[in-house]
Amino acid sequence: MWSSWSRRVVGGRIATAAAMSAGRWQPKQPQPQPPTSPHPHHHLLHHCRRLHQSYSRRFATDDNPARAVTALPLRCTKKKSALTSAKHLVDEKTVRVVGGRGGNGRVSFMKLFGNENAGPDGGDGGNGGHVVFRASENVTGLAHLVVEIRADDGEKGYNKDCHGKGAEHRFVDVPVGTVIKDSDGRVVGDLARPGVMFVAARGGAGGHGNRYFATDTEQAPEVAEVGGAGESLRYTLELSSIADFGLLGFPNAGKSTLLRAITRARPKVAPYPFTTLQPYVGVVRYSDMETIAVADLPGLIEDSHRNHGLGISFLRHVQRCMALMLVVDLSLPEPWSYVHTLRNEVRCFSETILARPQLIVANKIDADGAADNLVALRERLPDDTIIEISAKHGVNLERLLVHMKSMYDQRVGGESPADEHD
Template identity: 50%
Template sequence: MSVVAPNLPLCCGRLTRAVWRGQVSVFRHCSRETNTAQGNISPKDILRPYKATGSTSGLSREEWLDKSKEFLKGLRECPLSELPDKYIALRRSKSRAHAPKSTHFLDYQRVRVVGGDGGDGCISFLSTFGKEFAGPDGADGGNGGHVVFKAVMGLRDLGHISSYIQGDKGEGGGNRDCHGANAKDLVIQVPLGTVFKLEGRVVANLEEEGAMFVAARGGAGGKGNVFFTTPVDQAPRVAEFGGKGESFCYEVELRTMADVGLIGFPNAGKSTLLRAISRARPKVASYPFTTLNPHVGMIHYADHHQMAVADIPGLIEGAHCNHGLGFTFLRHIERCNCLLYVIDTSQPRPWEQLEVLMYELEQYQEGLSLRPHAVVANKMDLPDAQENLEKVRTHIDLPLVPVSAKMGEQLVPLMALLRFLVDHSVTNHTGVSQTPLPT
């Protein structure tokens, strides 16, 4: 569903407040007739230029469709008790936390990193018993601390990283040749797969555990007046200031945010679906744009595999032109290995939602919609949904699972299909064979 708000800035916060106050009263469904940006297109028209090369996973689109359809057919014919453990999602044994607010997932951060300044050198002259002018004894200052990022296991997002990071300053030099102490390096832990960009250029990619990146070096300590002693000048009255630390502004982002990303228009039921299949608690309300930041939930399977599913904020028409917060939202989709299109089956002509979504993804990045994907026909508990479902099957030649996220219906086949999507993506890169369904 898209929003038409004349004379209203497409700022997500202002738009949400306007909807809440009733200032926006005109809503229309995204359809082929009303979408002036794309013209008359269909999913086949969108993907026709890429059929020859196939998807990034190594298989052509026709091969992937055949495999997924065979999987869904076997899933319908196979009793749930005979499913392999890898396709059975475990039920949640713990209740959701009663915290007042749910934290969102942060996969992108602009960080200004400044190294620590070096300590200043000291100007001092020694005077001892019996020798009033013993000479200079001003020592050097200590070096400033570096700012270092280290990739570790156990972290999932960038929420703990501040937008401004500065290293510690080195200690200044003292008299009696007491050099200042060097400042300790500031080591900041980041998740595996963190990428650092400087002016759009990738400068570091921390893919292995323990990998480190020196983002900003600390300044050198200043020299004391002892350093400047010469045979000509035995009592120099000069010392150095400590060097300034390096300063850079990095774009820090995660290479992979989640295994599966839920994509759809506002109010398509993505947050409700994530609540139904995981213990995540994204905000759910009856007005659009309730989700402004991605939320990630974990699904646990019987073979001890954990899958991350991300609720991507809703897209609108023209997102590839940065309408609303289009680029910000589309950037999250780049970091999902698989895609799950969520459409509202209760709306008229629901298959056109998929056409608009795939068009926006292709316009933003060529081949983005070709990642392993499936379609979820949500809100099957609402009127006209069953009748629209038959029409959707005739217009969409993709793996389709009808569910009701609110009522919790048909979630078991959906979670089995999600596991198949992820395994298919991993298999095509690693060569590991799949576990077929029992016949």
């Protein structure tokens, strides 16, 4: 007896044959398949592209068409760390590097069946490892470096002419742009590109075994070499570039508050001066997947180039930024005088730094009398780009970030930033 499945199959085939004989059967057309995505993250890239286009259409204006092609900042939804103490950027460190010691040679004599005096067979020792600094884009600071960096020692020699194993080299990753100075202060290395390496300390050579010293007159030497000691040197590592933008201003101007508002960095904020003693770095992300690093530099006072206040330790950080953001407090009288003081201190330290792109950030626009001071500031500095913000309340921060991206594109891609004079 046929099963129900057999009846359905045979009955369907009979019906199909009858339809074909009558000319009423049409073959099924293949269904169109959706096009395969050429990129594994096609949907994510398409979403980011649509987001960038919508932002560009939103912020494009007739008098400022350059904003239509400037990427917009992305809002970070990830929560900040709950740790009580935030880590600052370590941009200078003195370390001692020691190369590995070479392995000792072996004193040994071969013993064979029927020949107890077959001759020396002591092997050589292995070479010690080098200490090598390597520029890497995955490292942002020098906090991971220990005070003393040692390479492994070579293995000693063995009998039967077996040489010891050479030690592996010790590679230490440092940020791109690290400058290496010796104990006399001379620059001996500049790791300006990713992958560039600098041999800081060479390992010692392995010692020869007694097999090496066998001659026609001395066929049974009982002497072997001791492995050589590795180099022991002291270096000072400094970062030549810690951020794209540096926040420059007097104490309590709002630099730390501004960095907290636009990035996930957590510098210390307090109502007394010199709360920032070390630089803090935050990252701003944009809709075109580009990132810009912003550094909160220590506060500046008058005569800092004469080592007043934090002095040279502050000015040393200024020379490592691509552009300067002069943060002034609008709640104070005559804010333009602070701009002149800041530029004079930078000029006394280095003329080349003063020639870099600058942006004046007028902070605390929500304070009493700030609107009048802003008008006076624009009159005194008509040739400068001034953006008024309130870092505490988040006023006009998006416009500031857009202009920062435009300045960054000019520096990197050769585009000209849009003028934003009001």
